[in-house]
Amino acid sequence: MKDVAEAAGVALKTVSRVVNEEPGVNPATAGRVTAAIERLGYRRNESARVLRRGRTATIGLVIEDVADPFYSGLSRAVEDVALRHGSLVLSGSSGEDPRRERELILAFCSRRVDGLVIVPAGTDHDYLRPELDAGIAAVFADRPGGLEADTVLCDNAGGAHAGVSHLIRHGHRRIAFIGDSASIFTAGERLHGYRRALAEAGLPFDPSLVATGPAEQAGPALNRMLSGDAPPTAVFTGNGRITVAVLRTGHRLALVGFDDFELADLLVPGVTVVAQDPVRLGRTAAELLFRRLSGDHGTPERVELPTRLIPRGSGELPG
Amino acid sequence: MKDVAEAAGVALKTVSRVVNEEPGVNPATAGRVTAAIERLGYRRNESARVLRRGRTATIGLVIEDVADPFYSGLSRAVEDVALRHGSLVLSGSSGEDPRRERELILAFCSRRVDGLVIVPAGTDHDYLRPELDAGIAAVFADRPGGLEADTVLCDNAGGAHAGVSHLIRHGHRRIAFIGDSASIFTAGERLHGYRRALAEAGLPFDPSLVATGPAEQAGPALNRMLSGDAPPTAVFTGNGRITVAVLRTGHRLALVGFDDFELADLLVPGVTVVAQDPVRLGRTAAELLFRRLSGDHGTPERVELPTRLIPRGSGELPG
DNA sequence: TGGCGCACTGACAACGTTGTCAACAGCGAT
């Protein structure tokens, strides 16, 4: 910038004015400056600008894994909203590891992001408190975080309830639940929905029909249930990866899965799912964030998005 | 930092030393400083640090669309390599729009990223020249960019050649090619591979069996070919989205697709594909970038990664 | 002619760090 000022024969401040399109610069002068900028290939140093002004026009996004289609859809939505607000996105995958999540978040904060969209892996976010006090906004998405802040969730319990009820309506009495580790919020909620649906239909809850854990264990768990003495006739799966794992076992039994996925309609039979809308989730969270950034300091909000049952065949197999 | 210095009763510089774990600070003093840091919830301002030191420990990643599984795999790989080198990733989707790509790249540059991994949508990258001269490293991934720089590609022509040859070996003589717009580098290369395979087998090249364009047009294009008077008996598809679009048309004819995708093995018949490795692509590009950042100033490299034919049934249907 | 306001421009400090260099005390060697 100093070089540009020199080249154009004006003061530093005048260049700054031109770069920021501030009013009150003689068009002729502005022209000389613009020419000098062009000639020297000058580009404003954003770090210095941030240092002076406080805002970075950058937000941070922490998700579990970009490579998971659910989160990549969410990512894209957040990115689009950010771009519309003139911001960029620093993103990172926590891999469901609270330590890595913490490191990412703190790294984002020390780079002075304006705000954060977090799909929390951990449950303790006290370390965020000083940052929030310092003016960084935060929105939790998909799961609630460890402190009072804006949160956007899906109706996990309601969706699971709808999916399991659907199986019950088709005559099933022994329905397995295979889901994520119970420690994950969404998994717990979905299990609640499952139990509520059973209870409403007057069916007993049988712990031997419930398996929770990472997706790799889903197949073996189902195999064990099926070789037991009171095997299930239907399965409700707790997330997309687990649904696929169950499909790979090759058993042909009634199935409803939480999360929609590409090609679910092309399999035979088509896979009935309870669909969430990751794009809407991301969009809602990001918009809420930018509302906060533009000065809305009301009490934290909690938004719950609906789910949608999509029958495709696998959930309509008779019991 | 000033507050911390005051609270600990030391000079600014001493706090800086402690924060940066520089040697030569009395352990007792360091203890007082650490305590003050803890007490005040201090965190170093990275913008100021960048301003002073020049390195941001941040790289930029420009891809076509995070929501596409191919690119989300690549993203995750880049992110992991970056994290291993203590860097964060600013990422953005260009949506195959050269203007948006340019905006993203320049925005990254003005935030002084150390380097860029770019999946180029445009072909003109002259605007990058001053940035490269200013020391920002750049690696093109998946496609070559508009200037001399490190590039990591897949063996597009070879992969297409292998896929088409596979169909020919199974007796097909009229093989359609349905791919991306020919203006996209990878699409052009794959078309070359297709033509080379035909030529080697002594088969004629029939333009009426070739369709290029966005994925939405793939289904209609195939339908048109099949209702013509010399319909194809097999199809080679130029990318994952187009493969899926062709599958949705419901025609049962021999098919080999470029790009592997989840569930390809669960469809009936399984979908034979030419698999690229997006994770390896991302990893290779990012590692090359960090090699440059750590001082390797050799001439630009061009790496070509192999592809792999995975027979699953659809490509082995008789002609 | 003097005074006033307007349009434009510039000098300077400050943002929060870190690199450079100097200062200081304590200590063993001369």
Next chain:
DNA sequence: ATCGCTGTTGACAACGTTGTCAGTGCGCCA
């Protein structure tokens, strides 16, 4: 007692911006 050395600490400038405030020249009105 002096010197030089080591270990520790601090003062100060600089990084590239922008906000504040103070000019400067010019036209216009009284």
